[in-house]
Amino acid sequence: MSLDLILRIGTKLILPFILLFALYVQFHGDYGPGGGFQAGVITSGVVVLLTITFGLEAAQRMAPQAVVQRMIPLGVLIYAGTGVAGLLLGKNFLDYSVLGHDAVHAHELGIFLVEAGVLVTVAGTMTAIFYAFVERGR
Amino acid sequence: MLAVVTVAIVLQRHLFGVVVLTTIYSFLMASVLIVLDAVDVAMTEASVGAGISTVILLATLHLISTTEMRSFRTKVLPLVVAIGTGALLVWGTLALPPFGTADAIIHKHVGPRYLSDTIKETGVPNAVTSVLADYRGYDTLGETTVIFTAGIGVMLLLRGMRRRGRTEEGGDGQ
Incomplete structure (x- = not known):
């Protein structure tokens, strides 16, 4: 791991900004382009950059494999759970209007929760696939 | 430019070059989508198509040999199929309304309601997000499940093979 000093410091500097x-x-x-899918992929890009510069061990110290693997079903559960919450509160599946004190805020909250679920699943999946490939290559 | 890159991908025999050209293709496609005002899709194309796909393809190249095998079969039938499919698609576009017309069918159905009521009903100004996560929530739930399934599948395939390989190595060592 005697990589270029500039590369390592540069990576360290740029990682927080990517996150x-x-x-x-x-x-x-909600206001401009973007959402869970894109943010999830960018998040996993952080792990990819970390692996390329510092090696797999350093990356897995920051994003342990167990956490990454649990993120994949967790995101789907957040998404589906938001839907079931609407169901339990007396509306249709994925109807967000009962989640808050008035319908508009409830929809905002519902969209936020659903996007968070997408983010967690996409970031977890992309990172897990990347880990799987890298581990195979060694 | 897209056509030039596509021809280059087909002609390239070295797979590393193919990966690089595919990335260039993705970035060009993202630029085209920005020109078409589809910024959300362009962002996805740039991050998924040009970013993660390239990384995963390079990781795959690390596992396999990097030169494409020369094909021995005749090339006439694939050519006929490709030209036939392309001709069918072009024939299909003839029935579409001209690009950008406001009174096309897709702009008359639920689209205007989504666009005009998104702030009133959801408080989210970006109609793409509100359609994706609210009006069409079921579809996005399905997409998330597809990603979930894909991730689990890839992990099972790659790790299963690795474990089998390791036990075989262990057996040889003993």
């Missing part, structure tokens, strides 16, 4: 950009894409998806 920040992913969060921006996630939470600004």
Whole structure:
């Protein structure tokens, strides 16, 4: 792991901003382009960059395999759970209008929860697939 | 330019070159989508098509040999099928309304309601997000499940093979 010093410092400098950009894409998806899918892929891009520069061990210290694997079903559960919450509160499946005190805010909240579910699943899946390929290659 | 890159992909025998050209194709496609004002799709194309796909394809190249095998079969039948499919698709576009017309069928059905009521009903100004996560929530749930299934499938395939390989190695060592 005697990689270029500039490369390692540069990666360290740029990683938080990539994560920040992913969060921006996630939470600004209501107002501009973006959303769970794109933010999830950008998040997994952080892990890819980390693996390329610092090796698989460093990346898996930051994003352990067990966490990544649990993220995949967790996101689907968040999404489906949002739907079931509407069902339990007396409306149709994935009808968000009962989640808040008035319908508009409830819809905003529902969209936020659903996008969070998509983010978790996509980030987990992409990272897990990447880990699987990298581990096979060794 | 898209056509040039496509021809280059077909002619390229070295798979590393093919991966790089596919990435270029994805970026060009993203630019085309931006020109068409589909910024959300362009973002997805740039991050998925050009980003993650390239990384995974390169990881795959690390596992297999990097030169395409020369095909021995005759090339006439695939050519006929490709030209036939292309001709059918072009014939299909003849029935479409001209690009950008406001009174096309897709702009008359539920589209206007989504566009005009999105802030009133959901408080989310980006209609793409509100359609994706609210009006068409079922579809997105399905998409998320597809990604979930794909991830589980790839992990099972790759790790299953690895475990089998490891036990065989262990057996040889003993």
